[in-house]
Amino acid sequence: MKPGPFRYLAPASLQDAAAMLRAHADAKVLAGGQSLIPVLSMRLARPTHLVDLGGIPGLDRIEVTDAYVRVGAMVRHAQLLADEGAYAALPLLRQALVNVAHPAIRNRGTTVGSIAHADAAGEMPSVLAITDGVVEAVGPDGRREIAARDFFAGPLETTLAHDEIVEAVRFGRFPTGTRTAFRESARRHGDYALAGVAVAVTVENDRITAARASFVSVTDVPGVVDLSSVLAGADPATADWSVVDETVDAHLQPESDIHASAQYRRMLAAELTRRALAEAVAQPSTASAPGAHR
Amino acid sequence: MTDLNAADLLTDELHDVTVTVNGAVHTARVPARRLLSDFLRHDLRLTGTHVGCEHGVCGACTVLVDGRPMRSCLMFAIQAQRHEITTVEGLGDSPERMNHVQRAFTECHGLQCGFCTPGFITTITAFLEDNPDPTEGEAREAVSGNLCRCTGYQNIVKSVLRAAELKRSEAEPPAAETAQSEESESR
Numbered sequence: 001m002k003p004g005p006f007r008y009l010a011p012a013s014l015q016d017a018a019a020m021l022r023a024h025a026d027a028k029v030l031a032g033g034q035s036l037i038p039v040l041s042m043r044l045a046r047p048t049h050l051v052d053l054g055g056i057p058g059l060d061r062i063e064v065t066d067a068y069v070r071v072g073a074m075v076r077h078a079q080l081l082a083d084e085g086a087y088a089a090l091p092l093l094r095q096a097l098v099n100v101a102h103p104a105i106r107n108r109g110t111t112v113g114s115i116a117h118a119d120a121a122g123e124m125p126s127v128l129a130i131t132d133g134v135v136e137a138v139g140p141d142g143r144r145e146i147a148a149r150d151f152f153a154g155p156l157e158t159t160l161a162h163d164e165i166v167e168a169v170r171f172g173r174f175p176t177g178t179r180t181a182f183r184e185s186a187r188r189h190g191d192y193a194l195a196g197v198a199v200a201v202t203v204e205n206d207r208i209t210a211a212r213a214s215f216v217s218v219t220d221v222p223g224v225v226d227l228s229s230v231l232a233g234a235d236p237a238t239a240d241w242s243v244v245d246e247t248v249d250a251h252l253q254p255e256s257d258i259h260a261s262a263q264y265r266r267m268l269a270a271e272l273t274r275r276a277l278a279e280a281v282a283q284p285s286t287a288s289a290p291g292a293h294r
Numbered sequence: 295m296t297d298l299n300a301a302d303l304l305t306d307e308l309h310d311v312t313v314t315v316n317g318a319v320h321t322a323r324v325p326a327r328r329l330l331s332d333f334l335r336h337d338l339r340l341t342g343t344h345v346g347c348e349h350g351v352c353g354a355c356t357v358l359v360d361g362r363p364m365r366s367c368l369m370f371a372i373q374a375q376r377h378e379i380t381t382v383e384g385l386g387d388s389p390e391r392m393n394h395v396q397r398a399f400t401e402c403h404g405l406q407c408g409f410c411t412p413g414f415i416t417t418i419t420a421f422l423e424d425n426p427d428p429t430e431g432e433a434r435e436a437v438s439g440n441l442c443r444c445t446g447y448q449n450i451v452k453s454v455l456r457a458a459e460l461k462r463s464e465a466e467p468p469a470a471e472t473a474q475s476e477e478s479e480s481r
Contacts, residue, residue, distance in 0.1 A: 001348035005304040008326030008372055026300050037368045038349035041329075046301035050326070054373060078362075102439025104356050104363040104417065190438055 003040035007049045014059075014167055017051050018140045022163040024049045029165055031073060034101070034109035035117045053165070064089045068134075068170040073113070077106035077124075089173055090131065091283070092180035096123045096198060099182065102190040116166045118221075120155045121192045123184070126222035130198045130214040131172040139164040152221035177209075178202045181280035183272040184216055187259070193217050194260045195268040199227075199276040201236065208234045211244075211277070218254040218269045225251040227277075236281035241274040248273050313374045315340065316384030326372050331355040333371035334381060342382040344412050346441070353440030356413040357381050363420045382412035385419055394460035395419050395453070404453030406444035413440050418454050422461055430455065 009027075011017040021027050027049035030036060039045045053059060059074035064085045071080055080086055081097040100106055100114070100123050114124045115135070128135075128148045135146040140163055153159050160166065174180065184196025196216030202209045211227040230243045254265035306325035313320055313330075315338060322337040331348075334340045334357070346352035348367045355366040358380035366379075386392040395418045398404065405411045414437060421428070421436040428436065433454035434447075442450060 002329070002332070003327040004301055005306045005325065005327055006301065007304070007307060008309070008370070033370075033373075034350060034365075034368055037329075037370075040327075041348055041367070046299055048300045048304060052373065102353070103421075103436070104353065104365055104439050105350065105368075107359075107362045108364045108368065188438065189435065 001041045003037070004043060004046050006040075006047055009049055009051045010055045011051060011053075013056060014053075014138045014165055015140070017053060017056065017165055018138055018163055020049065020051045021165070022140045025162070027051055029053060029116070031113040031116075032076060032109040033113075034105050035114065035119065059167070062086055066173070068172050069093065070168050070170045071111050072168045073110065073166055075111055077101075077109050077111055077114075078103065080111050081106065090171055090180075092127055092131070092182060092198060092200070093171065095180060095182040096127045099123050099184050099186075099190070099193070099196065112166050112169055115151075115169055116158065116160065118152055118154075118156055118158045120220055120222070121217045123182070123193075123196060123198075123216055125152060126196070126198050126214040126216050127182075128169055128171060129222040129224050130200055130212060131174070132224075133172055134170045135160075135166055136168045136170070137161075137164040138167045143167070149223070152223075155220050174200055175202055175210075177204050179280040179283040181276040181283065183276040183279065185268050185272060195254070195265045195272055197269060197272045197276050199273065199280050201231070201277060201280045203236050203281065206235060206237070208232060208236055208239065208281075213244075213248065213273055213276070215252065215269060218252045218265050220253055223251070231277075239277075239281070241277045244273060244277065245270050309372055311371045311375060313371060313379055314377070315379045316381060317378075322371075324371055326370060328371045329367050330357070330369040330371045330374050330379070331366035333374075334366060334379075337371075340381050340383055342387075342412050344409055346410070346413075351441070352410070352413070353417065354410050354413040356416045356440065358384075358416055358420055361420060361423070363417045380416070382415050385415060393419060394464060395422070395457040398453040398457035398460055399450075402453040402456050403449045404446065406442075406446045410440060410442045410444075414442070414450060414453075418457060421454070422458055426458060426462060426465075428454065428458060433458075 028047040030050045030052045059072040061072045062083050063070040069086045069090050077100050087094045114122045133148040135151050180200045182198045184193035186193045195218045199213045201211045208231045211231045214222050214224045227244050254262040256262045308323050331345050334343045344354040346354035350365045350368045356363050357366045359377050386396045395415050433451050
């Protein structure tokens with residue numbers, strides 16, 4: 001259970017890091033390492049070079065604007081979890097982050113790293129998806145932006161080129177009147193979820209105008225399912241949340257494994273969605289959150 | 295015939311890695327792939343840090359990095375160079391010099407075989423800095439990332455609560471001061 005030999009590279013800038021990736025076809029990016037290092041120790045991957053982003057200045061910033069919360073590549077989960085500005089702007093970030101592993105992992109793992117890792121069991125890829133987030137990538141030939149829906153290509157697979165690095169991600173903010181919730185079920189809190197869901201419900205004048213959900217561990221990639229057509233016009237106080245069941249079920253692609261059957265995951269995802277929707281509408285809307293960022 | 299990939303042809307390149315552990319500066323010549331856990335145990339002979347699963351699940355190897363608990367098996371020693379590492383030895387290295395968490399574990403029978411204990415001690419020490427007066431539920435959640443194969447969790451949770459009491463009583467000033475000023479100090 002030890003990683004094999006590799007060359008350790010510590011670039012001083014993202015441009016240098018991208019050039020190193022281009023020069024070495026079997027190089028991997030190291031950020032928090034909480035997914036990569038176990039993979040190396042189990043020898044599931046044998047990169048020739050590790051390009052450590054840890055020494056590059058300026059990657060640990062969180063920026064909140066009217067439109068988004070921007071999270072740099074070296075922002076640790078724990079840092080984003082504790083950030084009051086980010087929470088006020090987008091409560092879903094904290095609602096989801098408390099489910100990411102355990103404190104010792106959150107202290108080192110990065111939010112951007114978990115998105116670039118694109119594990120279908122990861123919480124933060126589905127949060128990026130449901131917020132219509134954007135990935136800011138840097139390569140040797142310059143920068144480009146990739147919408148979340150174009151970023152996730154499959155389990156552990158993204159559309160990032162080998163020599164591109166995610167410099168930051170932008171989680172989009174929801175319209176006024178939107179309430180969110182995140183629910184997941186794991187054998188032990190902090191473990192990989194059997195199923196999980198993020199929901200966002202927009203309420204105007206006591207009527208639901210829009211609703212959407214994205215999932216953890218029950219879809220190959222974190223896509224977004226629009227629930228507006230089945231929930232629009234409903235009174236959030238009396239809504240029958242089971243009207244979303246069919247739409248949700250059609251969206252899921254769960255697999256059976258040692259932990260749970262596909263059928264059980266379907267049942268779990270539907271129940272979690274109903275509970276999350278009820279929990280969301282009971283929340284204060286983001287616009288009236290205490291200390292809301294403007 | 296197994297597939298050979300480029301990494302199979304690599305040999306180790308050695309680095310002089312300097313890490314501050316428990317206040318002392320140590321240097322060792324190690325390959326980049328040396329995990330911090332192995333650096334502590336093999337190179338520095340600080341065997342208080344235990345290695346269980348080696349992939350971040352069990353928590354036995356948890357050390358404090360700049361005061362925050364992290365898995366030493368999920369870090370390379372070369373990444374620890376600009377940081378202060380505290381191991382269980384740095385919290386109390388003899389029966390006469392135990393910290394509040396170690397004393398609580400002895401009082402409450404918080405360990406059986408003791409293998410997982412160093413990871414619990416470091417995790418709980420950091421937790422009580424953030425939350426000096428946890429509820430039982432918070433104590434349980436705080437240790438949820440650490441596994442005890444003796445399944446001694448009931449007494450470990452008791453130890454967290456007892457350690458919080460010991461820490462608060464240590465923090466109490468000998469002279470009579472108001473409870474309020476003490477509270478604000480410990481936050």
